[in-house]
Amino acid sequence: MEFKISPYFPGIRPNVTLPTHQMFHLLGEDGMRKMVSDHYDLIVQSPIKDLFPKNPVALEKAKEHSSDFFIQICGGPDYFNQNRGMPQLNRRHRPFPISAEGRIEWLKCYQQVLEKLDLPNEVKQSFWNYLDVFSKWMVNT
Numbered sequence: 001m002e003f004k005i006s007p008y009f010p011g012i013r014p015n016v017t018l019p020t021h022q023m024f025h026l027l028g029e030d031g032m033r034k035m036v037s038d039h040y041d042l043i044v045q046s047p048i049k050d051l052f053p054k055n056p057v058a059l060e061k062a063k064e065h066s067s068d069f070f071i072q073i074c075g076g077p078d079y080f081n082q083n084r085g086m087p088q089l090n091r092r093h094r095p096f097p098i099s100a101e102g103r104i105e106w107l108k109c110y111q112q113v114l115e116k117l118d119l120p121n122e123v124k125q126s127f128w129n130y131l132d133v134f135s136k137w138m139v140n141t
Contacts, residue, residue, distance in 0.1 A: 001121050003111045003128045008100040008136050016133045020126040021075025026119055029071060035113055036067040042109035048102045074127070095140045107135055 024032060040063050043052055053059040068079035110131055114124050 002113060005104055005107050006132050008103060008139055013137055014133050017130065019074055019130040020123055022123045024071060024074035024076040026123060029076060032071045033067040036070055037063050038082050038113045039109050042112055046105050046109055048105045051096050068107050078137060098138050099141045100139050103135045105132060
């Protein structure tokens with residue numbers, strides 16, 4: 001399966017379609033948390049590692065927050081809203097310089113993680129489509 005990265009165009013905020021809830025139903029909470037953790041483990045070895053916590057405790061907290069978000073948008077419990085309030089991810093990510101190139105690196109790490117998941121292709125593609133578009137909203141430099 002090939003996960004294509006679509007081009008980013010400054011100033012354009014495309015509509016985001018949430019991924020299928022099958023992602024959460026098939027992976028479960030533990031599987032979602034492992035997927036996010038695996039992604040972060042790749043990120044901290046990538047060219048954008050400086051955007052992520054170096055302190056192991058802070059990194060684990062970042063993994064937890066990200067997991068909570070993805071669990072929620074994939075149809076699981078609304079942990080993110082309960083623990084952090086409404087996502088408002090643009091505002092939360094504003095302090096971090098996220099470039100179009102950084103977006104690509106972030107997505108490449110998710111490509112590697114998704115390729116290893118034992119899920120139906122249509123479920124992985126739905127999640128990928130979300131990540132590809134959602135990531136455009138995070139670019140701020």
